[in-house]
Amino acid sequence: MIDVETDADRSLRTVTIDRPEARNALTVESLKALEAAIDDADEPVVYLRGNGPAFCAGADLETVSELEGDRERAIEFARLGQRVARTIEDSPAIVVAGIDGPARGGGLEFALACDVRVGTPDSTYGEPGVTFGLFGAWGGTVRLPRVIGEGDALEFALSGRAVDAEEARRMGLISRIEAEPRTVAEEIAANAPDTLAVLKRRIRDDRERATQERLEAQAFGDLVEAHADDIDALLE
Template identity: 80%
Template structure:
């Protein structure tokens, strides 16, 4: 599910979420593989991408449906996704998200955890879970307002609408639009790796987030319990 390719000459580790048939949606095992791929990196730059016509659809709804409304299992799944997002955010390497096609729900939230987000002209973004009674719970309620501001974050989350690359750039959700986002990873990898590592640590020096994430996971578990039938209906 997770493919890793290392370009030693450029000190770039390319991590590809590879489930194109389901828009690279992530299961529990997929999250574990992704966390390992991030944690094992000793390159200065990690380039995170999706296989096929999507970046990542987020949580695999078959997995969520399989919780059968069990609040504790849903909360544990949310915490697993949060842990992967934290691994991305806290990695010594600079993590660049190359977003082509849809980044939805948890997929958007994994991108939010990356240090740099670069979209193609065909990239799109959204938190559609609210349309069937859920929301992405992999740290997005913490990171989205921080990145795009409270007003934009509330509108994105509450409307469930799809945002195109131009709107994403204007609100700061992505920093650039490129036909090939990997070129940005290469630009960063060409710099002194000790300097990029120090800059990341300093720019990432933030305050308490564990309490917010705990509340987020608890809310997700409660909604999965309340909307189990709605989730099943989406899969039909």
């Protein structure tokens, strides 16, 4: 259900959610496989995509039905999805979501956990759970307002509506619209791996500003030292 490929120079890992017959909806087994595929990555960039006409429909509804209304089992399932999202967000690799077709519910929540989100012109985005009495519980209520702001997050989540790529770009759900989102992952993978990792840590850092600025300066000093020859070459 989860396919992993690495390019020839080991700069880019492609992780594919491969369940097109179910719009790449995620079961317990595929959630664990996705977590392992991200956690095991030693490439500096990971490209996350879905196979077929959808990026990911989120939680498999049959799996949710099998919870049989058991509150504790439902909490356990939510925590598993949250753990996978944290694995994506906390990965040392830069994780790029390439979104083609629908990203719904948990699929959108996993995209929100990625560092960069790129959609095709045919991509669409939604949190439809509210229309049948649920909501995305894989960290979406935390990340959605952080990414698009509280006002848009509330309207988007409470309405249950889907938005197209252009509106998603306006809201900040995605950063670019590309016919081939993988090209963005390749652009990023062409850069210095250590610098990519430092930038992710610094931009993701949510500690108070003085601490962030001190760590930013230290990281800059480390990189200047590590890349002194590269900097000199630019002046030649």
